[in-house]
Amino acid sequence: MFHVVATLNRDTGNIIVITAYEPDDEHLCFRKNQKAIMKCVMCKRGETKPGVTSVLLTRDDFTLVMRDVPAEICEICSEDYIDGGVAKRLYHLADEIQHQGTLIDVRKYQTTPEVSCPVEG
Template sequence: MKCVICKQGNTRAGTATVILERDGSTVVFHKVPADVCDNCGEAYHSSEVTEALLQQAAASIAQGAEVDIRRYAVAA
């Protein structure tokens, strides 16, 4: 698909790093599946990946993490 941010590049399957912050906590996910623009690097995530990221981040924060760095894991 054509990138909606730069309007120049096209996206292709790849991975990205996602940083989520909430209530003073930061959760960093590496190797998150995404369609990535070959021009500007903007990452687009599916609704399934987004939902899994939000659930995993909420669980990490609920356990009291202030900073958590992890590799993305497919939800079971």
């Protein structure tokens, strides 16, 4: 499992990776059912728990708000961590919607995308 922190350069439309890392044993642990959880990298005190978050993506004049996106949420500071596969899917979906000429779109995240977008596993 990798964690990536990135931002969008609005002038060029490029995504800039600020940092990417694989959590070490100090930050990654396991629940009793063997599902991985992570200690929060931001506050360094909380553990993450499954939840949902909203994601705001902007590029040029286009804005997409995706609600109810599955994420791991820190129980202390509420920092959210989105799985790489989910993030990739959101970027593909945003690209597809923007190319349709949409300027603003607000959607609820669904496990089956409304717009077909290839996602590698």
